[in-house]
Amino acid sequence: MDKNTFTGLFLIMIVLAGSFYFFKPSEAEMKKERERISIDSASKAGVKHAPAALAENAPAPQLDSAALKGPFGTSISGTATTSVLENEALKLTFTNKGGKIKAVEVKGEKTYLDKPVVLFDGDENIFGLTLNVGGKLVKTNDLYFTATKTANAMVMRANYSADKYIEFVYDLQPKSHNVGFNINLKGMNQVIQRDSISLDWETVLLQQEKSLKNEQQYSAPYYKYADKNPDHLSIAKDETENLSKAKIEWIAFKQHFFSAVLIPADPFNKVNLAVRILTEPGHVKGYAAKVNLPFNQLDAQNYKMKFYFGTNQFKVLKAQGQEIEKLVEMGYWPLKYINRFVVLPVFNFLESFGWNYGLIILVLTIALKVVLSPLTYKSYISMAKMRILKPEMDEIKAKVGEDNATLLQQEYLKLYKQVGVNPLGGCLPMLLQLPIVMAFFFFFPNLFELRGQSFLWMHDLSTYDDFIKFGFTIPFIGDHLSLMCVLMTISTLIYTYFNNQVSGATGQMKYIGYIMPVVFLGVLNSYPAGLNYYYFLANMLTFGQQFLIKSMVNDEKIHNILKENKKKPEEQKKKSKFQTRLDDYMRQQQQVKTQEKKNK
Structure with missing residues (x-):
């Protein structure tokens, strides 16, 4: 760079520096411009505050007197x-x-x-x-x-x-x-x-x-x-x-x-x-x-x-x-009606005594089992009849063979008709109780009264009792193990074993009942302790009912009644609706076979 160029650049720098110093805006002018920018920003945001005023307790930006007199002027900003x-x-x-x-x-x-x-x-x-x-x-x-x-x-x-x-x-x-x-x-x-x-x-x-x-x-x-x-x-x-x-x-x-x-x-x-x-x-x-x-x-x-x-x-x-x-939520139809008009009123009545909620659930379960005891008795008697008939059914199976399923079923139906037994008699009472069992599935998880209520080791009946915490998640189980859920599962397995003894179940049917309790262990492990407590009590009370009925019922007496029914003439036998439908079914099957022979 030569001397003349350097001198020219130096003089330009002096002129620029002087203009910045002598012509800069005053402090009052700078303040006024900041206020104008703040108001413009608020207006463009749809009467929202400038960024500095958005935080809680942020100092309000200063507005000029014209802005304060405008629409929502005093409400645009503040602390x-x-x-x-x-x-x-x-x-x-x-x-x-x-x-x-x-x-x-x-x-x-x-x-x-x-x-x-x-x-x-x-x-x-x-x-x-x-x-x-x-x-x-x-x-x-x-x-x-x-x-x-x-x-x-x-x-x-x-x-x-x-x-x-x-x-x-x-x-x-x-x-x-x-x-x-x-x-x-x-x-x-x-x-x-x-x-x-x-x-x-x-x-x-x-x-x-x-x-x-x-x-x-x-x-x-x-x-x-x-x-x-x-x-x-x-x-x-x-x-x-x-x-x-x-x-x-x-x-x-x-x-x-x-x-x-x-x-x-x-x-x-x-x-x-x-x-x-x-x-x-x-x-x-x-x-x-x-x-x-x-x-x-x-x-x-x-x-x-x-x-x-x-x-x-x-x-x-x-x-x-x-x-x-x-x-x-009280569940779907008809569960919501059972919960609202039956379970809830009984629960509220028991609650009026001021008892612990664990005791209330116990009394509620006992009352329910007493009301349903006729169905339980009928179910037990029906299963006992089927168990007593099993030797005769085995004889029919050996005579007819397993290959001809239609004929085998017809022979079974004849036997049921002769002795006056309804093969679905053990299932129907259980099915009638199923809506009540399912109703509680919705009742307890939505029951506010259980929230924060403790019983035994369970600190809160409205949620799961994580008796064992894994510290990691196990598929199907979760990150904990509920002790009440484990007890419920064990009680269900015991009930299934006893039920198989009553019904005389064999083969695959004997083991299918053991699968569901294991499934319930994973499903109900994270459900409220109050719900698992109810299912545990229901299982144990049902087990007690069946044990009591077994001590009162004489299998030999039932067998004699079945023999007497078998000896009665057909016209003296009182047919149930189920037996009537069986007769109609057998008659239709016979007509179909007769028609098939004619067509051949």
């Missing part, structure tokens, strides 16, 4: 603060950001980690209106409200202007699980466009129970159409549904043992409901509801609703009305 409203049943934490309930604690209840039960908390809970104001969407969830607290109420207000505002009024009465909720849009009919607005509610369920997998299995968003039974979205997968077939009386974000229900004074016309399966630790599912609210631009609008926050206890939900108690 997030919280306040609490509580009674004997609930503790509600409100935030002025969005004017919403930030967290709900159900008092008197604990999680599996012995912490307070909080239905939802934090920024994952979104609640508010979406409005079309001046062609732009405004979400109240992003506005800063002014909070006014009284003894039983919390009033949240966001001012659009001096005489126009959005107001959320929450009311919590003593000892109540209900929270009144009113939306007042004072003067907003003059600025809101279109004939509807939307109420958006999103939340993430927090884990409350020991088994996250089981909690997900019993959690789903529910809804009820007018004049129809409540229904729910998928339990096992993500799903979105547009509810618009009829008026919607309520929507519920149901968890296993707790629920948040939104109940409008006037049914909703249209709701979009969604559920997501979450994989994050401690998160059960994600729910979202978008409610379409009609809007009249000719008058101020008010919407009255209420929340229910609390347990899924059947009698508590039933007191809410509108069939909200059907959030408690």
Whole structure:
């Protein structure tokens, strides 16, 4: 580089440095420009705050006087603060950001980690209106409200202007699980466009129970159409549904043992409901509801609703009305009727004595077995008859041979007819008892009363008792072994062995019964200890009943009765419906064979 070039570059640098120093903007000008950028950013985001103001407790960006006098000027930015409203049943934490309930604690209840039960908390809970104001969407969830607290109420207000505002009024009465909720849009009919607005509610369920997998299995968003039974979205997968077939009386974000229900004074016309399966630790599912609210631009609008926050206890939900108690799954038809009108009333009656729930289940099982004892007796007698007839059936089998199955069956049917035995007599009473056995399969896992109740070594009858923890997962079994489930399996094997002795089962039939208990060990290992305890008791009581019946029944006497029946003339034998059908069947078979011979 020569001397002239260097001198020229040096003089240019001096000129540039001087211009930056003498012509830089003043501090006041720089402040004004920062404020303009902040307001522009908020406007472009749809009345959302600038990035620095999104965090909780972030300092509010400074706005100039013109912005503060504009639409929602005082609500565009602010500092997030919280306040609490509580009674004997609930503790509600409100935030002025969005004017919403930030967290709900159900008092008197604990999680599996012995912490307070909080239905939802934090920024994952979104609640508010979406409005079309001046062609732009405004979400109240992003506005800063002014909070006014009284003894039983919390009033949240966001001012659009001096005489126009959005107001959320929450009311919590003593000892109540209900929270009144009113939306007042004072003067907003003059600025809101279109004939509807939307109420958006999103939340993430927090884990409350020991088994996250089981909690997900019993959690789903529910809804009820007018004049129809409540229904729910998928339990096992993500799903979105547009509810618009009829008026919607309520929507519920149901968890296993707790629920948040939104109940409008006037049914909703249209709701979009969604559920997501979450994989994050401690998160059960994600729910979202978008409610379409009609809007009249000719008058101020008010919407009255209420929340229910609390347990899924059947009698508590039933007191809410509108069939909200059907959030408690009682099983399919006819199981739900057995549970609701038979099992539940008996359980509630026994509960009134103040007994331990382990004792209540014991007494409930005994009462059930006493009521079903006639069926058990009939089943035992039928199986005893079949066992006594087995030598004669073996003789027929040896005479006819196993190759001609049709003829063999016909000979068996003749024998049954002669001695007056119904071969299905041992199965039918068992089948009649099966719905009750299956009803308990739905009853105990959904019974809130068992939650947190201990009995013997079982700390919580509403979940599994992990007596042995593996520290790793075994296929089909899981990461633990439930002692009550093991005892239930052993009792089932004992019952199967004794039942085979009564029925005289041989061959493959003798061993098939031993397979199911092993299958149940894997299936029921993660089910509530209360359910396995019931099945264990039912097996042992049935075993005791059959042992008692065996001591009372004389096989030789039964055999003599069968012989006497065999000697009676056909016209003196009283035919059962089953025997009549057997006669018809045999007659049809004979006609078919006769026709086949003629055709040949």
